[in-house]
Amino acid sequence: MLNAAQHQTAMLPSALTEVLPSFLTDAVARCGARCVEELRLHRGRFATVTCESQNYSTGVCLTESEIQAILRAMCGGSLYAYEETIVQGYLTMRGGIRVGVCGSAAVEKGAVIGVGNVSGLMIRIPHAVAVSAEPILQLLKADRSGGGILLYAPPGVGKTTMLRAIAKGAASPAFGRRTVAVDTRGELEPLLGGQDLLLDILAGYPRHIGIEIAVRTLSAELILCDEIGSEADAHAILAAANSGVPIVATAHAKDPNDLMRKPVFAKMHRAGVFHTYVGLRRQGRDLICIPSSREDVDADS
Numbered sequence: 001m002l003n004a005a006q007h008q009t010a011m012l013p014s015a016l017t018e019v020l021p022s023f024l025t026d027a028v029a030r031c032g033a034r035c036v037e038e039l040r041l042h043r044g045r046f047a048t049v050t051c052e053s054q055n056y057s058t059g060v061c062l063t064e065s066e067i068q069a070i071l072r073a074m075c076g077g078s079l080y081a082y083e084e085t086i087v088q089g090y091l092t093m094r095g096g097i098r099v100g101v102c103g104s105a106a107v108e109k110g111a112v113i114g115v116g117n118v119s120g121l122m123i124r125i126p127h128a129v130a131v132s133a134e135p136i137l138q139l140l141k142a143d144r145s146g147g148g149i150l151l152y153a154p155p156g157v158g159k160t161t162m163l164r165a166i167a168k169g170a171a172s173p174a175f176g177r178r179t180v181a182v183d184t185r186g187e188l189e190p191l192l193g194g195q196d197l198l199l200d201i202l203a204g205y206p207r208h209i210g211i212e213i214a215v216r217t218l219s220a221e222l223i224l225c226d227e228i229g230s231e232a233d234a235h236a237i238l239a240a241a242n243s244g245v246p247i248v249a250t251a252h253a254k255d256p257n258d259l260m261r262k263p264v265f266a267k268m269h270r271a272g273v274f275h276t277y278v279g280l281r282r283q284g285r286d287l288i289c290i291p292s293s294r295e296d297v298d299a300d301s
Helices: 004-011 022-030 064-074 079-086 134-142 159-170 207-216 231-242 256-260 263-270 294-300
Strands: 038-042 046-051 054-061 090-093 097-108 111-124 148-153 179-183 199-203 222-225 247-252 274-283 286-293
Touching: 022 046, 022 054, 064 111, 079 090, 134 148, 134 159, 134 274, 134 286, 148 159, 148 256, 159 179, 159 222, 159 247, 179 207, 199 207, 207 222, 207 231, 231 247, 231 263, 256 263, 256 274, 256 294, 274 294, 286 294
Parallel strands: 148 247, 148 274, 179 199, 179 222, 222 247
Antiparallel strands: 038 046, 038 111, 046 054, 090 097, 097 111, 274 286
């Protein structure tokens, strides 16, 4: 039987146990969650663990100085090195762990130029959800027209985890597509090992630039990208589709109608970029795929 220290080590990756205080990791081990998908640290409020859509209190209330110390440790002692992504609300740690950063924004000419008084850290740990990419791979195999697939779900359901599984499956010898993952936030690359994969990863590139490179210089047969939604993303995706390269991408939405209310997705839909829309929902630790054809979405809109 695991003692508390062994249990928390099993639940949390080493990248976190190295930077979190022991009183917090011990509390995580005792909170009653059988896994840690998200760990939320709040100034002046109890830290909480999310597991299978349930929230568990650790009973640990962190001070501002403790939050600041944890953030500095996550940045290896140099906040400046992570400044560019922190102003966008996140930083990425070793192993693809993404940390949402909550604080007070310094704004100049409508742009965030700094974040101070950090009051919260939302830590998302990858691979908490067991998934099979087989339903998506079968959709890709069945569509000989080269249409793309858009995965949609609310935040925190497991879109990035599914995209990672698709990358491994599509780039495997069994499927054999030259696959390029545009890993803007650095969440995919650490968990996409394998000597036999036909996989290239563009880490840290803005999505629209990565997509253009994948088409122009990497001879991609399939492009994967996470959390699309900007006009620049749409422009690059349309260009890739016009070049005959299918895209598998993810987006935040609760259903197809929610997607179509957003002008960027309506524009791509009219252009026929995505032939299939796949909703994701959680069932315990599993991800369930709910596909809809482009025609189904037209009928429902």
